[in-house]
Amino acid sequence: MGRQLFNRNQPEPDQHQLNSLEQHLAGTLRPLHPSRDLLLRLRERMKWPDRAQIAERLLDWKRLFLVFGGVMSVMLVLLTVARALFHLTGRRNF
């Protein structure tokens, strides 16, 4: 079979040892080819923010304030319109 690459009794940095180690590293750390399914899944995920990103956005207090203010304003407008419609049309029927 093959010979032993490194020996405890040889502590000196030996270029031959390092070259052999480099060869083993090149054989071990090889590029992988992710499956097509995985690539498609990743592509799908790009369309939607993930949980971590949503959490990151929630930490942005300025944006959170704007979103909260926006939602409250829209709700107030809807409530006002609903009250106006109720006042103008439906109130006399009750």
Next chain:
Amino acid sequence: MPDLEFKEDEVLAQASNGDREAFGRLYERYIERIFNYVYYRTGNMHDAEDLTARVFQRAMNHIKNYTDRGVPFSAWLYRIAHNLVANWHRDRSRKQEIPIDDVPVLPSKGDHPEKNLVRSQEQDQLLRMIRRLPGDRQSLLILKFVENLSNAEIGQIMGRSEGAVKSLYHRTLLALRDQIGELNINLESE
């Protein structure tokens, strides 16, 4: 299939202006490289998938901030990946989880399964040792061997000079050699 008409500067400019299709071309170009880097740094497919997605989401959200100051776009992406992986390792150490040593050894295309079976134990031992190295050394080895980058390119990603990368690489090889000697592991030549 290679994108023959890919002009990175133009595509980057389009992507910076919010063109999602242009960003998609960048994504297609770099997805495998980033996935490889993240996979070897995390050691499992699930987290590698999750972190790779987050790298590109973050890149998409911040691409307007990217300006070419001598650092290529790929280096910028690797830096994002490097930071996310570092956060991932930090979170795991806080949760006091046992670090994963059982890195699966996946075959590359074109390899014979019998050969992989014979070599997997040796590769597994070497991968375990690599995973015990400090993060910057792991990154260096991955960028050098998996991504086939030069010392200068690695320096751009790691924010070090070419000479510093070369020196770190040599020290990493010596550290690995010493570990192999201490653990009395036989890495046999073919």
